[in-house]
Structures are given as C-alpha cells and as structure tokens.
Amino acid sequence: MPDAVSFNPELLDSHCIVDVRTPLEFAEDHLPGAVNVPILTNEERVEIGTIHKQIGPQQARMRGLELTCGRFAAMVNEVAAVAAGRPILTYCWRGGLRSRSMAILLEATGHRALQLRGGYKAFRAQVISYFELFVPPAPLFVIHGMTGTGKTTFINGLDRHKWATIDLEGLACHRGSAFGSVGIEQTLSQKRFDTLLWDAFRRASDGRPIVLEGESPRIGRIMLPGCVYEVMSASCRVWCSASVETRVKRLAAEYAREEYREEMAAALLRIKKKLGGPKFTELSTMLQQWDVTGLGRGLIECYYDKLYYKHSPWKPDLVIDLEDFDVGEQQLEAFWFSRR
Numbered sequence: 001m002p003d004a005v006s007f008n009p010e011l012l013d014s015h016c017i018v019d020v021r022t023p024l025e026f027a028e029d030h031l032p033g034a035v036n037v038p039i040l041t042n043e044e045r046v047e048i049g050t051i052h053k054q055i056g057p058q059q060a061r062m063r064g065l066e067l068t069c070g071r072f073a074a075m076v077n078e079v080a081a082v083a084a085g086r087p088i089l090t091y092c093w094r095g096g097l098r099s100r101s102m103a104i105l106l107e108a109t110g111h112r113a114l115q116l117r118g119g120y121k122a123f124r125a126q127v128i129s130y131f132e133l134f135v136p137p138a139p140l141f142v143i144h145g146m147t148g149t150g151k152t153t154f155i156n157g158l159d160r161h162k163w164a165t166i167d168l169e170g171l172a173c174h175r176g177s178a179f180g181s182v183g184i185e186q187t188l189s190q191k192r193f194d195t196l197l198w199d200a201f202r203r204a205s206d207g208r209p210i211v212l213e214g215e216s217p218r219i220g221r222i223m224l225p226g227c228v229y230e231v232m233s234a235s236c237r238v239w240c241s242a243s244v245e246t247r248v249k250r251l252a253a254e255y256a257r258e259e260y261r262e263e264m265a266a267a268l269l270r271i272k273k274k275l276g277g278p279k280f281t282e283l284s285t286m287l288q289q290w291d292v293t294g295l296g297r298g299l300i301e302c303y304y305d306k307l308y309y310k311h312s313p314w315k316p317d318l319v320i321d322l323e324d325f326d327v328g329e330q331q332l333e334a335f336w337f338s339r340r
Helices: 023-028 042-054 057-083 097-108 119-132 151-156 168-172 190-203 228-233 244-255 258-270 277-288 292-307 325-339
Strands: 016-019 088-091 113-116 140-145 164-166 210-213 236-241 318-321
Touching: 016 057, 042 057, 057 097, 088 097, 088 119, 097 113, 113 119, 119 190, 140 151, 140 228, 151 168, 151 210, 151 325, 164 190, 168 190, 168 210, 236 325, 244 292, 258 277, 277 292, 318 325
Parallel strands: 016 088, 088 113, 140 210, 140 236, 164 210, 236 318
Antiparallel strands: none
C-alpha cells in the first residue's frame, strides 16, 4: 500500500500534486499547483453517492469500479506525463478511496506515489488555522491612497529583488470599489481566495518586506480571512499622493475601453443615490458621449474623495509621491532602510 503523509508546504515544491476529485470540486478550490485528474465525473460522483446512501458502500464501490476501470491506463499515463519523473502526491476530499486508488495504480505501474492524509479537508484546516492566528512572515507595508493614484500599478511594478508584493485585488478578481467589477468576473470562491492568499504569503517568506494594498475587510464579495485585516491595520501604513490630473489620466487609461461601457453604466446606476440626481444625470451624459476623462474627474471629485478616507481615524507612518512611481519606490526604500 502507498504511504500516507500529512500536509507540509514543502510537498508543493517537491512533488507533482494530483487532485483526483471531480472538476467541480477542483474548481471550488485545490492545493497550489495541483493538476486535476478526476477519477469520477461530476455526474458519476452524484450517482455513487446516491447508491452509497440508499443501498450501501459495497454496491457503491462496485458501481465505481464499473465506471472507472476502463480509464485506469489513461489516467496513469496522464499523471505520469505531468509528473515528468517527479514523485507524486495524490489527494481527494478527505484522504479516502479515490486518492488511495490512484496512488495504488501509480505504484503498481512503477511510479513513486504518496497519498495525502486527510486530503483536501486537512489542507483546508491548515489554511483556516494560518489566518486565524495570522503572523506575517515579514514586515507589512500597507499602501493607501485615493482612487486613481495608481496603487496597484505601483505595487506590481516594485523591484522583486527588494520587495515581496501581494496584489489582493488581483487575487480577488475585483478592484474593491463601485467600479471594481468592470471588466472582471469575480467567480472564484472564498475558499479559492483563501488558498491563493495563503500561497502568496508562503512564497513571500524569504525576509523581504511585503507590500500590499490597504483594503476594507471585503473585496467585492470576498472577505479577507481570519485576522488579516486587523494585522494589516496594525502594520506600517503608507499614504500615496498624486495630483487630481494624474489620477484622472490613470482612471481614464484603465477604463477607456468600449467593451466596458455597459458595465460602467450599471456601476454608475448603483451609486445614483449617493451621487444625487443632477450629478448622476451629468455623469451619465458623459458616459453616453464617451467622455471618460470627464467621467473620471466627476467621480473623483463628487464620489470617491468624499466617500473614502473622509474621516480617517489614523495617521500614516509614511507619505510617498506617486506622480512618479520610481520616486515613490525610492521614498519607500529610504523609509525601510531607516527602520532596519
């Protein structure tokens, strides 16, 4: 019988991780870097679950064998091709029959294979625990600033030799504002976001300071897990400044795409009450005329700057100028070295 091992993050780098659950289970969430080689289809899993509940486990296993035995060779070949000589770690929902069967098949055909003890459920428990007791692996620099200052672009452009960066909005597939879903579809599950964020912190554990954007506890419909928000709030806060002209240009550059027009109209309608009727009509006219620059300026002056950070209860530890991203990085670096 193949050996079973408890989850250790080092396995992600040393093994080919094979998720043998159904495509639907895999889509909801999976271990970082895992490939999906399902033993059962979505429909087959439902069928076998029904047999197990209504008739019994033996009959369910026999039906599973009938459905899958003809695919064994193809599954082994698929896993072997992806593994390319690496040792293999198989897992299913909770370390049961599916992952054990795949590991047995692989071992029987001469491949090095282990089974993940407790399966995805055990991994998920570790992710939850990590965020409940969240301690960053390096100092956090939390970037704040008014809409349009270019915070995300700045973060993603930092020198990776000096900084570890985490794009929370990129991971969440949402920009975190009224127009945050324009051009982006936030289809990922909360579990998937948690895993992506866990893996981002895992990869940022080499001592470089971690730079990420200040967010509310919710990004679209995704929540920051555990005590991440509280830890970010207690970390070094960096305020980014830029002129209104620069902010308008950056907003226009981001949103001036014809395919965004309908989504922008829907987003504008959602904030109609906060804008007030006359201002909503004015901005809607700009959108209809495709005056994205005028729309951006109107949103900055009449919505974003009035809504966000209006009554900020905190003072920044550092203010940097994002008129020029290179200058902003130099200011951030000088501050970091002054604290070391």
